[in-house]
Amino acid sequence: xxxxxxxxxxxxxxxxxxxxxxxxxxxxxxxxxxxxxxxxxxxxxxxxxxxxxxxxxxxxxxxxxxxxxxx
Numbered sequence: 001x002x003x004x005x006x007x008x009x010x011x012x013x014x015x016x017x018x019x020x021x022x023x024x025x026x027x028x029x030x031x032x033x034x035x036x037x038x039x040x041x042x043x044x045x046x047x048x049x050x051x052x053x054x055x056x057x058x059x060x061x062x063x064x065x066x067x068x069x070x071x
Contacts, residue, residue, distance in 0.1 A: 007062045024051040026062070038065045 003019040004011050005026065012030075020026035023046060027034055039046045039054075040063040046054050056062060 004058055005056060005062060008064055020056060022052055023054040023056055026056050032064065032066065036067050
């Protein structure tokens with residue numbers, strides 16, 4: 001069964017075998033480098049060192065804010 005996670009207000013479907021279990025796995029699956037993002041789950045900012053141990057599951061509000069250079 002596919003897993004659906006809501007990321008930045010949009011549903012993202014992950015097929016069997018590719019379901020991310022942790023925030024680090026979600027970022028890897030999305031092709032986002034951990035050093036370039038601030039993550040918030042259910043209104044709580046997650047320390048970057050905790051990405052590998054922070055579980056993600058359907059029903060959570062996951063917000064990812066990416067840093068973009070420029071001027």
